[in-house]
Amino acid sequence: MVQAWYMDSETTDQRLQHHKNPPEYISLDDLFSKTGVEYFKINIDTYKTDGVLEKLKNERGYTYEDEMVCSKECLPNYEEKIKSFYTEHLHTDEEIRFILDGSGYFDVRDGEDQWIRIAVSKGDMLVIPSGIYHRFTLDTNNYIKAKRFFIGEPVWLPYNRPADEMPCRKDYVEKLQNGF
Numbered sequence: 049m050v051q052a053w054y055m056d057s058e059t060t061d062q063r064l065q066h067h068k069n070p071p072e073y074i075s076l077d078d079l080f081s082k083t084g085v086e087y088f089k090i091n092i093d094t095y096k097t098d099g100v101l102e103k104l105k106n107e108r109g110y111t112y113e114d115e116m117v118c119s120k121e122c123l124p125n126y127e128e129k130i131k132s133f134y135t136e137h138l139h140t141d142e143e144i145r146f147i148l149d150g151s152g153y154f155d156v157r158d159g160e161d162q163w164i165r166i167a168v169s170k171g172d173m174l175v176i177p178s179g180i181y182h183r184f185t186l187d188t189n190n191y192i193k194a195k196r197f198f199i200g201e202p203v204w205l206p207y208n209r210p211a212d213e214m215p216c217r218k219d220y221v222e223k224l225q226n227g228f
């Protein structure tokens with residue numbers, strides 16, 4: 049079961065859990081209503097034939113997909129990449145990730161600017177909305193393999209915070225205020 053929780057503000061290793069004391073979990077329903085982040089459970093053993101992922105892709109118009117592996121061995125410029133993933137940023141499009149293997153943390157800001165940490169592993173699919181401030185880190189397993197999806201030609205460009213004047217950010221803030 050995927051878990052999400054509010055983070056502490058300790059500056060220790062980003063790969064640790066960073067629970068508050070005591071831990072403060074957030075349900076997937078609350079995660080969606082507070083941030084617009086969507087979660088889908090995909091059966092890792094049957095997804096190639098069961099039609100669930102195919103239906104999602106068709107409904108949402110995901111026309112592009114590729115796979116990425118994050119580990120010391122597989123990623124060129126590993127340390128630099130990891131640093132840029134963990135720098136708070138937003139995108140002009142959704143960030144869609146389906147975890148095939150390994151694990152990691154996606155951190156997203158809620159409407160009160162608090163970090164929520166989402167622990168993803170095999171079979172978890174996340175849709176992080178355009179315009180939300182977020183970041184990614186590996187956990188202490190130091191390994192994740194994920195499919196990335198995109199509507200049309202992929203644009204992976206991160207815009208580091210502050211990016212408050214960008215139209216996608218303004219659209220997102222409006223949705224935060226009016227509901228997703």
Ligand code: KMT
Binds near residue numbers: 143152
């Ligand atoms: C991103 O954009 O932050 C990433 O792709 C991180 C790795 S995907 C599991």
Ligand code: NI
Binds near residue numbers: 138
């Ligand atoms: Ni991103």
